[in-house]
Amino acid sequence: MESRGNSDTETVAFRLRHELGPYATKFAEHALENRMCDEGALEELLVKEWRGAVPDSFITHEEASRTLMGVLHMFLDFAVENAMRQKDFSSSGANVSYYAEPYYDDSSAVLVVDRETRTLLSKKYIKTYRLDRDSIEAFLENLVGEICGGIDLVRKRKKGGGTLEHERVCSR
Known part of the structure; x- marks a missing residue:
């Protein structure tokens, strides 16, 4: 049985796959599996346009x-x-x-x-x-x-x- 984190990763990856290429999708899976950021921050990084060097959600x-x-x-x-x-x-x-x-x-x-x-x-x-x-x-x-x-x-x-x-x- 898969862990809840992996299931969430697959759900997000599926949703993002429609807007991203294969490498960005795999990056999304990797980032979520390794808890590098949360889903909202990942979407802001990969899907939305931002101003500045990085999205605001990445600035602590x-x-x-x-x-x-x-x-x-x-x-x-x-x-x-x-x-x-x-x-x-x-x-x-x-x-x-x-x-x-x-x-x-x-x-x-x-x-x-x-x-x-x-x-x-x-x-x-x-x-x-x-x-x-x-x-x-x-x-x-x-x-x-x-x-x-x-x-x-x-x-x-x-x-x-x-x-x-x-x-x-x-x-x-």
Whole structure:
């Protein structure tokens, strides 16, 4: 008696055979027998047209998050370097770190901090789903501006002054 998985494989393969050539059909059987993907993902791969390098069903949440984190880090790297250049804040004297917490379907969070003075230079949220050039432009402009303000605060703290006002403004 055949296992249920093999029966499902044959059913899907039969249905796909009408739209696929012999090698694609055998690939479908192989993929299902070896549990490489589910039936829906296989149909999306072999039958339907998709945009991008692979169908969305093959992109895991973890892969999307890693990719999004890379994009956020590119934004942060640009913003930190740009703000430091604007404020003539040498990278050799800086102790700045930045962090990104990506959320594909919701707003992602980014933090920029000066580790030496424990100053929060910027804390921002950006809706990362369906970003467009206008929202990216506004985000980068605002991020650079906040980091510049944070650099001013770091300088005050290093001279023995400074307030928590910038942290209150950035946490909004």
